[in-house]
Each structure stands twice: as structure tokens, then as C-alpha cells.
Amino acid sequence: MINNFLKKVRKAPWVLGQRLTKKPASDQSVISDLFIWRCSQDWNTYFELLDMASLFGDHEQHQIDIIFFNDRGNEFHRQSIELSGLYRQVLDISDTLSALGELSGDYGTFAVFHQQIPSGVSEIKSFLSERGYVSYQYKNASLRSYMHGNLDAIDNSLAPLGGSSLISRRYNLQYLLKPNKDYEIALVNASLPKKIVEFNVVSFSGKAHIRERIVLKSRQVFVLPIKNLPSDSRLIIRSKMIMARPAIFCFDNNKVDVFHG
Amino acid sequence: MSYYPILTAPYCSGKTILYNFSPNNWESADRCKQHINLTYIEDGLWHSKTIGKMAYNSYKEFTHNDVVGLMPDDALALLSVTKNKLPDASEVLPVLTQNHTYMPMHRATLGLESEFTTTSYQGELDPFPIQASLLTFSPFMQFGEGIENYLLLMNLEKTPKNREVEIEIYDAHSKELKKVQSIYSNQVNTISLDDAGFNRESLPVVICKGMASAPLYFSSYKQGELLSLEHTHPPASLVVHGNRFSAQKQLKDYWLSQLKK
Numbered sequence: 203m204i205n206n207f208l209k210k211v212r213k214a215p216w217v218l219g220q221r222l223t224k225k226p227a228s229d230q231s232v233i234s235d236l237f238i239w240r241c242s243q244d245w246n247t248y249f250e251l252l253d254m255a256s257l258f259g260d261h262e263q264h265q266i267d268i269i270f271f272n273d274r275g276n277e278f279h280r281q282s283i284e285l286s287g288l289y290r291q292v293l294d295i296s297d298t299l300s301a302l303g304e305l306s307g308d309y310g311t312f313a314v315f316h317q318q319i320p321s322g323v324s325e326i327k328s329f330l331s332e333r334g335y336v337s338y339q340y341k342n343a344s345l346r347s348y349m350h351g352n353l354d355a356i357d358n359s360l361a362p363l364g365g366s367s368l369i370s371r372r373y374n375l376q377y378l379l380k381p382n383k384d385y386e387i388a389l390v391n392a393s394l395p396k397k398i399v400e401f402n403v404v405s406f407s408g409k410a411h412i413r414e415r416i417v418l419k420s421r422q423v424f425v426l427p428i429k430n431l432p433s434d435s436r437l438i439i440r441s442k443m444i445m446a447r448p449a450i451f452c453f454d455n456n457k458v459d460v461f462h463g
Numbered sequence: 464m465s466y467y468p469i470l471t472a473p474y475c476s477g478k479t480i481l482y483n484f485s486p487n488n489w490e491s492a493d494r495c496k497q498h499i500n501l502t503y504i505e506d507g508l509w510h511s512k513t514i515g516k517m518a519y520n521s522y523k524e525f526t527h528n529d530v531v532g533l534m535p536d537d538a539l540a541l542l543s544v545t546k547n548k549l550p551d552a553s554e555v556l557p558v559l560t561q562n563h564t565y566m567p568m569h570r571a572t573l574g575l576e577s578e579f580t581t582t583s584y585q586g587e588l589d590p591f592p593i594q595a596s597l598l599t600f601s602p603f604m605q606f607g608e609g610i611e612n613y614l615l616l617m618n619l620e621k622t623p624k625n626r627e628v629e630i631e632i633y634d635a636h637s638k639e640l641k642k643v644q645s646i647y648s649n650q651v652n653t654i655s656l657d658d659a660g661f662n663r664e665s666l667p668v669v670i671c672k673g674m675a676s677a678p679l680y681f682s683s684y685k686q687g688e689l690l691s692l693e694h695t696h697p698p699a700s701l702v703v704h705g706n707r708f709s710a711q712k713q714l715k716d717y718w719l720s721q722l723k724k
């Protein structure tokens with residue numbers, strides 16, 4: 203019993219007042235992840251538009267708003283899209299962005315906000331959250347690699363909902379980085395304050411291979427390239443994010459595997 | 464602490480990478496050498512064997528070849544990392560209590576390796592309640608010559624049985640029943656989606672009234688030349704805050720009442 207009490211006391215500075223996801227200010231808010239788009243000669247990005255209100259049994263015509271941010275977290279495009287009910291609807295993000303003309307970078311983020319909230323969701327004081335499925339096509343490969351959304355990152359007033367920690371935390375990615383593969387590690391700041399983030403790629407004996415310290419503005423995404431590792435390694439991310447879970451792009455020659463940390 | 468299965472899928476062998484370090488630095492975890500256990504069903508009991516030890520801050524890779532001969536050929540191979548040895552035999556799946564973290568969960572890399580490439584996700588497997596059901600929408604099917612699509616339904620229950628139930632696969636829009644297939648508890652069940660008559664506009668919905676599972680969607684191009692693997696979120700993940708599991712119940716009640724054989 204004393205042990206449990208001591209455990210709780212030790213944990214208190216890490217948890218008190220530090221929620222993973224803040225509640226939006228308005229009861230009528232809807233929430234989205236900040237999904238990563240990649241658009242270049244090598245990359246095409248797609249998003250699976252699921253009509254959430256239809257999934258809850260509401261069969262009216264529904265719409266979403268999609269909002270694009272550049273790699274510095276600044277909005278540069280938004281549009282509304284009619285949903286097609288319970289049919290599958292794949293949004294070609296690269297086509298959408300290419301139609302805008304020259305982009306300021308080849309990656310950024312986007313958010314998808316559903317305009318209709320099923321009544322059953324409001325009644326239970328929950329918020330509809332789009333954490334759906336992005337797929338990436340690398341070098342026009344015949345197969346795309348899928349990655350699910352991860353965070354309840356932002357509401358439709360564009361207020362970031364990610365919590366902040368009082369003390370700097372370590373996110374020890376439980377993934378083996380291999381010398382014969384290349385990687386790109388993408389991390390989004392879904393909180394309001396800017397965050398100092400330190401990426402450390404270390405061998406299992408503790409030898410540092412890569413150390414990079416950056417400042418991530420709110421909604422900003424950063425991509426850390428990892429190449430030519432001398433030995434099996436792992437990644438440690440230190441920041442005041444509650445959950446600094448990155449997306450991982452693993453390159454094996456011309457093949458890519460994409461997944462969440 | 465969770466179990467970590469070795470996956471199976473067409474053209475691939477499973478590869479699971481275990482880690483003996485905590486995914487964060489603030490939830491209590493033992494920093495010590497730990498046992499690596501292999502748990503499986505044989506003769507109506509759970510059996511566990513220690514198949515190695517792991518130093519703190521290390522990893523170990525396991526493929527099916529590493530466990531062939533240690534357990535029956537058709538059994539689900541469950542790996543775990545624990546401070547204490549597991550019972551040699553038990554009537555209930557051993558509960559793994561040590562080193563449990565929540566933000567994030569302690570994970571392993573669950574991968575599939577073909578002759579040409581690999582795909583993986585970061586995951587874990589905990590036992591499902593026997594009364595639970597499954598509802599998953601699948602926007603992951605890919606189309607084109609040489610592409611095959613499979614649903615891998617991964618179940619774990621406490622009772623050492625392979626009980627048989629049926630899954631039903633429908634078109635979400637027409638509610639037409641497309642396929643029925645038997646699946647088994649405590650297995651990775653492989654279900655082809657290509658013979659169900661879906662096209663690019665179809666949104667498949669999979670239900671199982673008698674068993675819950677982790678739904679993994681797996682696609683292969685040219686017999687493993689390219690691979691894609693991702694899981695869907697549980698229905699509760701469509702909302703955040705409030706009574707999320709009431710949202711899950713709403714969705715399951717709605718779809719289980721709509722979809723009838």
C-alpha cells in the first residue's frame with residue numbers, strides 16, 4: 203500500500219494537469235489529427251474519406267472541410283468536399299495540391315473536419331475525431347503504404363489540442379533502426395506552445411550517432427533524415443510533448459514502409 | 464505488459480522484435496535482465512517456455528524459424544518479456560503484470576518479411592473478453608494486376624481453446640452479404656478479400672458477433688515484391704472525450720442490427 207502511494211507521488215509531477223488531449227472550447231467542435239502530406243516527384247499522398255455521420259446511421263448528404271498547412275504550420279489552402287455516404291472515397295491529396303501551383307515545400311500537414319456531428323455523439327459529450335487513414339505512394343509504386351491517424355491534434359477553430367508537459371519527457375521509440383536502411387522520422391507539434399525537441403539516435407551501447415535539436419512551432423512538422431547508421435540503433439525524442447509519437451518512413455532501396463511509432 | 468505475436472500472412476514469414484527498455488522515462492518500469500517467453504496452446508492448456516533472456520536496453524528478433532519445433536505447427540506463437548518465469552502450463556493465459564506503460568504502451572515491432580521486402584507496425588496483443596464482438600470498416604483494399612488483399616484477424620483469449628465462429632463481410636452501402644468465413648480464437652486468421660466482389664468504390668464492413676479481434680489489413684504485390692500492412696482503429700476511436708465506449712456501442716448496435724445474413 204505504501205509502495206503504491208509512493209508510486210503515485212512520484213508520478214504526480216508527470217500527470218497532474220497534463221492531459222494528452224485538451225477539451226475543445228466549444229461543445230460543437232470537431233477534431234482532426236494533423237496528417238502528414240508529402241507531394242513531390244517521388245511522393246503521392248492519398249486520404250480515405252470516411253463519412254462518419256453515415257457510419258452512425260445518419261444518411262443525409264454530408265461534407266468535410268480539409269485544411270492544408272505548410273511545413274511551418276501555416277494554413278495555405280482549404281476546401282469543402284461532399285462525401286459519398288457509405289461508398290469508399292479516396293482523396294488524391296497530391297492532385298489537390300498540384301492544382302494549386304508551386305508549393306513552398308514538399309511536405310506539410312492537413313486536417314479533416316466533418317461538418318455534421320451525429321446526435322448520438324453530442325449526447326454523450328464526446329467530440330467527433332478524424333484519425334483516419336493516409337496512404338503514401340513512393341516512386342509510383344504499384345502498392346501504397348497505409349498509416350493510421352494517431353493524435354486528436356486540432357479542433358475546427360484550428361486550436362491545437364495536444365497537451366504540454368511540465369517536465370521534459372523522453373519518448374523512447376521501440377523500433378530497431380538498421381544500418382542497411384534509411385529512415386525519415388516525422389514529428390508534428392500538436393500543442394499551442396512552441397516546443398524544443400531533441401532527437402537522439404543512439405546505438406544500443408549508448409553511443410550517439412545523430413543529435414539534432416530543433417524548435418517546432420505550433421502545428422509545425424519536422425522530418426529528420428537518418429542515413430548510413432554504423433550499427434543497430436534506436437531513437438530517443440526529448441521534449442515537453444506529452445506524446446512525441448513520430449511517423450516513420452522506412453526506405454529499403456526503392457521500397458517504403460510507413461507506420462506510426 | 465502485453466503479448467507480442469509472430470504474425471503469419473501469404474508470401475511472408477512473421478518477424479517480431481522485442482525491446483527491453485521502457486517507451487518513456489516517467490512510468491515506473493524495471494531496468495533489469497528479463498526472460499523471453501514463448502506461450503502457445505497445446506493439449507487444451509497454455510504452455511510457456513523461456514527461450515532466452517534479454518539484457519536491459521537491448522532488443523531481440525524472432526521469426527517463425529526460431530520457434531519451429533518448440534510448439535505445435537499451427538499454434539499462435541506469443542512472445543513476452545517478463546521479470547519472472549511464466550508457469551510451464553496453465554488453464555488460463557498467464558497475466559503479465561510487470562513493466563506496463565500506458566503513454567505509450569510498451570510495444571514490439573510486429574512485422575512480415577517476404578523474399579523481397581518487409582512491412583511492420585508497432586503493436587501488442589492483450590486478451591479480448593470472450594463476450595466481445597468485432598466491427599471494422601476497411602478502406603485499405605488496393606487494386607491492380609498482381610495485387611492481393613487480405614484481412615488478418617488476430618485474436619487472443621484467456622481460455623486455451625481454438626473456438627470457431629463466423630465472420631460476415633458486407634458492402635457498407637448496399638448491405639449485401641459478400642462473404643462468410645470461419646475464424647478461430649487464439650489464431651491469426653487469414654481471409655482473402657479479393658473473392659468477395661468489391662470494387663474501388665466499395666467500403667467493406669466486417670462484423671463478428673461472437674468474437675473480437677485486432678483487424679490487420681495486408682496487401683501484397685506480385686507475391687511479396689511489395690507489401691502493405693495497417694490496422695483499423697476500434698470504433699471508439701471515432702470520438703474523443705465523453706463516454707467513448709457508448710459511441711462504440713452505438714456503432715455496433717446500429718451495424719449489427721443493419722447487417723443480417
